[in-house]
Amino acid sequence: MGVLDHVSEYFDCSHGSSKRHKSLQTVDVRVLIDCEGCERKVRRALEGMKGVRDITIEPNAQKVTVVGYVEPNKVVARIIHRTGKRAELYPFVPYDVVAHPYASGVYDNRAPTGYVRNSEYDPHVSRLARASSTEVRYTTAFSDENATACVVM
Numbered sequence: 001m002g003v004l005d006h007v008s009e010y011f012d013c014s015h016g017s018s019k020r021h022k023s024l025q026t027v028d029v030r031v032l033i034d035c036e037g038c039e040r041k042v043r044r045a046l047e048g049m050k051g052v053r054d055i056t057i058e059p060n061a062q063k064v065t066v067v068g069y070v071e072p073n074k075v076v077a078r079i080i081h082r083t084g085k086r087a088e089l090y091p092f093v094p095y096d097v098v099a100h101p102y103a104s105g106v107y108d109n110r111a112p113t114g115y116v117r118n119s120e121y122d123p124h125v126s127r128l129a130r131a132s133s134t135e136v137r138y139t140t141a142f143s144d145e146n147a148t149a150c151v152v153m
Helices: 003-011 036-047 072-083 133-141
Strands: 025-031 052-058 063-068 087-089 092-094 115-117
Touching (some): 025 072, 036 052, 036 063, 036 072
Antiparallel strands (some): 025 063, 025 087
């Protein structure tokens, strides 16, 4: 670093008092919703939250989707605090997103139809579910569905 770099730090006003703006994001939360009263209670808890733009509740999937300028952990904490219900970030993703949906730790009987457990962030999931591109290449090389598979087969 030169002298100009040191001097410019003293005159830089951009990082001192400016607020970091939150980005628009979609947060999926898993909440046990038994009846319309539970649904109404969760909706009211989230409507008063600053930054919330849209709330979608799917009672059959036990899923609440919040769109807005919010942080995921604050949404979960707000639901727990205001409703007294157990809430967590939604652990399931659509079936098509996961490379190996039937690997141990990914397939879950409690998941809604068409969904499996998200294997990217869970360290307890088997390695097959998070296979690297090299592993996938070797395992699919001998597949019957692969038209350019080995001619020995």
